[in-house]
Amino acid sequence: MDMATMNKLMECATFANCYPRDVVFRQGDPATHFYSVLSGYVRLFRQNSEGREADIRVCGPGDSFADELIFGGDTYEYHAQAADKAMLARYDINRVRNAAQADDGMLARAIAGSLAGQLQETMDCIANDRLNTAVQRVALYLLEQAEGQESPASFRLAFQKSLLAGKLGLAPEALSRAFATLKGLGVHVHGRIIEIEDMDALRAL
Amino acid sequence: MDMATMNKLMECATFANCYPRDVVFRQGDPATHFYSVLSGYVRLFRQNSEGREADIRVCGPGDSFADELIFGGDTYEYHAQAADKAMLARYDINRVRNAAQADDGMLARAIAGSLAGQLQETMDCIANDRLNTAVQRVALYLLEQAEGQESPASFRLAFQKSLLAGKLGLAPEALSRAFATLKGLGVHVHGRIIEIEDMDALRAL
Structure with a gap:
């Protein structure tokens, strides 16, 4: 995105500080804004009529969400909740829509690029859910996070x-069981610190 | 999309007739084209290193696929295979990318709109997989198909x-078991014909 486009977008933005568990918007609310994450994490989840929740995506710095509504849709289709202290930029959907109609296509291309990335990510998530066991999902995530490092x-x-757990489509107990299994392969968990003795052992799963 | 944009896109198109099980492209192939389905169905699936397959999406008339690659990405990230006799329009990604750079934004907005719809659909799929049992997924699909009808x-x-089965993330046997369970709720299956005695019984699941 060039500076002119960025400035156009910034004119439609306000900023919001969120505290852990703050609700950004609710499923079913009228869609008025989309968001980008400047710092922290936001959890997107769907709730069914009995109140059961399913995570759809965890958004971190650089991610945007609800921007799929710029080109149509008048209600949010999921809940968004800060998972952490988070700083968000908040864009008025109508203003961005109008700006994207008026400019020479730069903004629409930037939005399309962002949506394309999110679509690839969500397709990956479906395939990962459907192809991999809990242990494999966790191992894959750890390998991604350790990318570029040597063993250990x-x-x-x-x-x-x-x-x-939610991001990987697992119940918290299923994540614990997966970590217990991975311990046998040399994965050590101390709070949020992860040590992997042998990356190849995880790759072979 | 207006006629001028449609014509611009059509200039980049060729047409292909597919027979059941024809490969449209393979995961890992260099990405040269994206597609829209004019008739029939195309199955998108991911394959892991052991050859196990996971369906990502079933595309029918009006759907496009691989258009997430217009704004970046040089290989296909999944397999596409005709599930039926299918007629496809095939668009040269580079030509469409250039056309989207050159025009006044109409094409980029049309692409963004399509990607937004696909993103909503794939997020629905993740939530549905994670929230619902096999029986609930099948019931939900049947209710969608019967929308607008009265019971029976x-x-x-x-x-x-x-x-x-693949579309719903189920093994064929799991789909059969779900249909067997739904029989007790008045769902009768004769080949591809489905009869639902009482839609409310499915809604209550």
Whole structure:
């Protein structure tokens, strides 16, 4: 995105500080804004009529959400809740829609690029859910986080384990069981610090 | 999309007739084209290193696929296979990308609109997979298909049951078991014809 486009978008923005568990919007609310995450994490989840929740996505710095509504849709289709202290930019959907109609296509291309990335990510998520066991999902996530490191690798989880469980489509107990299984393969968990003795052992799962 | 934009897109198109099980493209192939379905059905699926397959999406008339690659990405991230006799329009990604750079934003907005719809659909799929049991997923699908009908409702499945199983993230045997359970609630299956005695019984699941 060039500076002119960025400035056009910034004219439609306000900023919001969120505290852990703050509701950003509710499923079914009229859609008035979309968001981008400047810092922290936001959890997107769907709730069914009995109140059961399913996580759809965890958004971190650089991610945007609800921007799929710029080109249509008048209610939010999921809940968004701060999972952490988070700083968000908040864009008026109508103003961005009008700006995207009026400019020479730069803004529409930027939005399309963002939506394309999110679509790829959500398709990955479906495939991952459907192809991989709980242990494989966790191993894959750890390998992604340790990318570029040699064995033994070590890093800090970006967010708390309950959020990680939801992101991977697992109940918290299923995540605990997966970590217990991975312990046998040399994965050590100390709070949010993860140590992987042998990355190849995880790759072979 | 207005006629001028449509014509611009049509200049980048060729047409392809597919027979059942024809490969449209393979995961890992260089991405050269995206597609829209004019008739029939195309199955998108991911394959892991052991050859296990997970369906990501079933595309029918009016749907497009691989258009998330217009704004970046140089290989296909999944397999596309005709599930039926299918007629496809095939668009040169580079030409469409150039056309979207050159025009006044109409094409980019049309692409963004399409990607937004697909993103909503794939987020629905994740939530549905994570929230609902096999029986609930099948019931929900049947209710969608029978929308607008009164009880008793009756309709023909748009595609074969093996494809439906994949679309719902179920093994074929799990789909059969779900239909067996639903029989007790008055759902009768004769080949691809479905009869629902009482739609409210399914809604209550």
